[in-house]
Amino acid sequence: MDLQKLVSDVHEILAANGDYSNLSDKDIYVNSIQVDVRNVYFDLHETVNKQTVKSLVVYEDRDDVKDFDARESIADDDKTLIVGDLNEQNWHALTKRFNWLKPTSRHGHKYTFGLGDRLGLASNAHLRLFKGRGIMPVLAQQSIRELLLTNRTETDVLLDAGWAVFDEGFTTGWADDGDHVKNPHEVDYAIKAGCTMITLDSTEKIHNEIADLTDDQLDAKYNALDDDLVKYFNDTYLDKTFKINDNASVHFSKKDVEQSVLIFNGAVQYAIFIYHKFIKPYNLDFEISMDEAIVPTTPANHYFFANELHEAGITPETIAPRFYGEFQKAIDYIGDVKRFEAEFVIHEAIAEHFGYKLSIHSGSDKLSVYEIIGRLSNKHGWHVKTAGTNWLEALRVIAHADPKLMQEIYKFSYENLDDVAAFYVFNAQTDGKAPKPETINDSNVMTLLQDDDARQVLHTMYGSILNYQKSYRYVFRDKFFKILKENQAQYDKYLIAHIAQHIDLLQGKAKTKAEVQAKYEPKD
Structure with a gap:
């Protein structure tokens, strides 16, 4: 040099x-x-x-x-x-x-957006898109599972994002999310690596089995609790109606009280423990996930969770309920959009009442509901999490640059989908819904990124694709990264176009999915 x-x-x-x-x-x-x-x-x-x-x-x-x-x-x-x-x-x-290079808390930022760059090559493009948008990007957002599947560490994720921040001269703030951490050693690891935000996944403390109990079984389970607890919960909630604002209130029937307590109180107590052990001492940004329940979060469930935290003196930055409908990976919202809107109004009112913003998990490609979220979010704004969208846009590059390799990747994914069935809820089973590999060729390989079922197959298999080996050598990984790095400009183009669809709808610059797809959908 x-x-x-x-x-x-x-x-x-x-x-x-x-x-x-x-x-x-x-x-x-x-x-x-x-x-x-x-x-x-x-x-x-x-x-x-x-x-x-x-x-x-x-x-x-x-x-x-x-x-x-x-x-x-x-x-x-x-x-x-x-x-x-x-x-x-x-x-x-x-x-x-330059202090602005360090990740920081989302506190004080009304609108925040999680980007979950699994490959470490997307943040430059994202930052160019987010400049001037008034949205704080959470560039580094990885769960422990994602780290294991991509052979990365929290430090890798931090540095890939941090160098992109310097590269693009992005001085308005960004965050680093230790995403879906479940236990104290995972939280501790995320903090020591530099995460400024913790998303607590309380899956193991949420008792989903309660949702399947009969009324008699529910009564028996609830009344088996200590008498002082039963008295406290009944005195606080039973047959009470809580007015949240002029347009929203929450009423607790006996079943509402019993289900809220038995499904969620363990998660509430765990969140309180994590708060005092880690969040408060390290002055961290705290998100709590309620969305690991098997049934949608009712207004009563949500109010109970938030009120119990409030009584403990805790206001998280964000809470993620499980909204009505299906937020499956890599495809649009599944469900009645009008019902989603009606229930979102109540959830938003609860969040505003207690002083935090709602978090929308698995937000990738949920274009049908973004206009609703953007329009109905009030003082505290919103937080949206995406992740797999970056991986799928990388595969779009592969399909464009090396159609044969893309066909091999899809065939492998289709034939090994059972490997990830335990980790994801998705519809794209190999029962005739997803395109059969033998129907894919050079002329139609790009359609895999437009087909919902094919997108789910490819999204959920990212770890298997990257880690598949024969004779101790990676079959896809090295070729994949070589092509992606040789076509970084094309990858940037796809990333910006895809995330711009999300942002335009959230910010009210477009009203419908069709509108943003017509504006941004890649033509090649």
């Missing part, structure tokens, strides 16, 4: 006074340029074998620059220029100079 040329580039940047549109070195990624008096920082994007290779360039006082891990360096008067890798040491050194 020509270090003297980079020194000249630095002086050109200093002389440009903020207008970098005509820099002579086209490998300088302009969005990344940061100037602090006479100190200069930026990323180089060089093309090597069709892939972009990134390096950090820092020009600082020679004593200060020692914070960085330099691959090469050159002196220039009282300054030193170094070139380094985009590694953990260099990112932490940059965060000492």
